[in-house]
Amino acid sequence: MELTERTERLRRHADDLVSAYGSPLYAFFEDDLRANYGTLRDALDEQYPNSEVHFAVKANYNLGVLSVLRDAGCKAEAYARCELTATRRAGFDPEDVLLTGMNRAPEDIERALDWGVSHLLVDNATELEKILVAAEATETVPDMLIRGNPAMEVPTHPEVATATRESKFGLDIESGRAMAVARQAVESEFVSLAGVQLHVGSQIRGVEPYGVAGREMLGFAADVRDELGVEIDVLDLGGGFPVPYDEDVPDTETIVAHMAETIRETCAQYDLDEPRLFVEPGRRLVGNAGTFLGTVGVVKETPYADFAVLDGGTNAVSSYWPYPVYAVKDREPTRTYHVAGPLCYSGDVLSEDVPLPELGPGDLVAVDRIGAYSLGSASHTNAEPKPPVVLVRSDGGYDLLRKRESCDDVLGNDSIPEGLGDERQ
Numbered sequence: 001m002e003l004t005e006r007t008e009r010l011r012r013h014a015d016d017l018v019s020a021y022g023s024p025l026y027a028f029f030e031d032d033l034r035a036n037y038g039t040l041r042d043a044l045d046e047q048y049p050n051s052e053v054h055f056a057v058k059a060n061y062n063l064g065v066l067s068v069l070r071d072a073g074c075k076a077e078a079y080a081r082c083e084l085t086a087t088r089r090a091g092f093d094p095e096d097v098l099l100t101g102m103n104r105a106p107e108d109i110e111r112a113l114d115w116g117v118s119h120l121l122v123d124n125a126t127e128l129e130k131i132l133v134a135a136e137a138t139e140t141v142p143d144m145l146i147r148g149n150p151a152m153e154v155p156t157h158p159e160v161a162t163a164t165r166e167s168k169f170g171l172d173i174e175s176g177r178a179m180a181v182a183r184q185a186v187e188s189e190f191v192s193l194a195g196v197q198l199h200v201g202s203q204i205r206g207v208e209p210y211g212v213a214g215r216e217m218l219g220f221a222a223d224v225r226d227e228l229g230v231e232i233d234v235l236d237l238g239g240g241f242p243v244p245y246d247e248d249v250p251d252t253e254t255i256v257a258h259m260a261e262t263i264r265e266t267c268a269q270y271d272l273d274e275p276r277l278f279v280e281p282g283r284r285l286v287g288n289a290g291t292f293l294g295t296v297g298v299v300k301e302t303p304y305a306d307f308a309v310l311d312g313g314t315n316a317v318s319s320y321w322p323y324p325v326y327a328v329k330d331r332e333p334t335r336t337y338h339v340a341g342p343l344c345y346s347g348d349v350l351s352e353d354v355p356l357p358e359l360g361p362g363d364l365v366a367v368d369r370i371g372a373y374s375l376g377s378a379s380h381t382n383a384e385p386k387p388p389v390v391l392v393r394s395d396g397g398y399d400l401l402r403k404r405e406s407c408d409d410v411l412g413n414d415s416i417p418e419g420l421g422d423e424r425q
C-alpha cells in the first residue's frame with residue numbers, strides 16, 4: 001500500500017485510537033499482516049510450491065501479531081527461550097517451528113525437543129554438542145540444518161549483515177568447519193542432517209545476494225553428498241526481505257522468482273534433487289503493518305532547527321531506519337521540523353528536516369512502517385513505560401494486544417538494599 005493510502009487509512013482511525021488507548025501507541029493493521037504473508041505465499045506457490053514460510057519471531061513477538069500470522073497459515077522461526085514460549089502461547093504447532101540461536105541454554109534445547117519442534121539450526125560445533133546431549137536425554141532424533149557462512153558481500157547496514165567474513169554467525173565453508181560439523185551430525189545416531197541454512201542479513205536491497213546464497217549453500221550440499229553420502233532435504237535461505245522505508249526495494253515476487261531460478265539451475269548443475277525451500281522473513285511480514293502514533297507536546301524553535309517534541313521517541317522506535325514520518329492532520333507541509341522524543345539525551349531525534357504542516361501541542365504525528373523490531377528494541381530509557389499495542393482489525397474494530405506499561409512494570413522487579421528501605425521512601 002502506497003504511503004498516501006496509508007496516511008488516509010490512519011487518519012480514519014487515529015483520533016479514535018488515541019481517545020481509547022491514549023498516546024503514544026503502536027497501531028498494527030490486521031489487513032497488512034495478512035496481505036504481507038499472502039503475497040509471499042502466493043509468490044512461492046507460483047514459483048516454488050515445495051516451500052515453507054517461517055516468520056522470524058524476533059521481528060515481532062507480540063502474541064496478537066503472531067496469532068494473526070499463524071491464523072493466516074504462517075509457520076515460525078524462534079530463537080530459544082521466550083520466543084519459543086511465544087510461539088507456543090500464540091498457538092503454533094511444534095512441527096511448524098524452527099529453532100535458531102547460536103548459544104542456547106541446554107534446558108531450552110531440551111524444552112524445544114520435548115515439545116517437538118520440527119527443525120533446529122546449528123550455528124557452531126558447540127551447539128551441535130549441546131543438541132546431541134539434549135537429543136539423547138529426550139530420546140528424540142531432531143532434524144538439523146547447518147547454518148553456513150560463505151563470507152559474501154552483503155548490501156545492507158553492517159550491523160545487520162550476517163553472512164560476511166566479519167560476522168559471528170554461521171559455520172565457515174571454505175575452512176572446512178561446516179563440513180566437520182556435517183560429518184559429526186551424519187555419524188551421530190542422535191540427529192538427522194536435514195539441510196543447510198544461510199541468513200544473509202536484514203533489509204537486503206537487491207536480489208543477487210539470494211542467488212549467491214543459494215549457489216553457495218547448494219554447492220556445499222553437493223560437497224556433503226559427495227563426501228558423506230547424504231543428500232539434504234531442506235534449503236533454508238533465511239530472511240532479509242526488505243521494506244521500502246524511503247527507497248524502492250525489490251518486491252516479494254522478484255525475490256522469490258530469483259530464488260526459484262537459482263535453485264533450479266544450481267540443482268541441475270550439481271545433479272541434486274530440488275530441495276524443500278524454507279524462508280524466514282521477519283521485517284517484510286510485519287514492518288509496514290505497524291505505525292507509531294505520538295502527540296506533539298512542545299514545539300521548540302532553536303537557532304539550529306524547529307523541534308516538534310513528541311510524547312515518545314527513541315525509547316519506542318529506534319532511529320536506525322529512515323521511517324516515513326507524517327502529520328495526521330490533513331494539511332499541506334509548510335515547514336520542516338526535527339521530530340524528537342522527550343528523553344534526556346540529544347540523540348533522541350526520530351527524524352530530521354521532515355516537511356510537515358504547522359504543528360502545535362496536541363497534534364498527532366505518525367512514524368510509519370515501524371512494525372519490525374521496534375517492540376523488541378523499545379527501552380525503558382528515562383524509566384519511560386512502553387506504549388500499548390493496538391490491532392486495527394480487518395472488520396474495523398480494535399483489539400488491545402499489549403496494555404500500556406505502568407511505573408510498576410518499569411520498577412516492579414527492583415528491590416532496595418536492607419536498611420535503606422521504608423524509612424527513605
Ligand SMILES: Cc1ncc(COP(=O)(O)O)c(C=O)c1O
Pocket residue numbers: 056058059077100199201202203238239240241280281282283284372
Ligand atoms: C536466523 C534469522 N532468520 C531470519 C531473520 C529475519 O530477518 P529479516 O527480519 O530481515 O527478514 C533473522 C534476523 O536477524 C535471523 O537472524
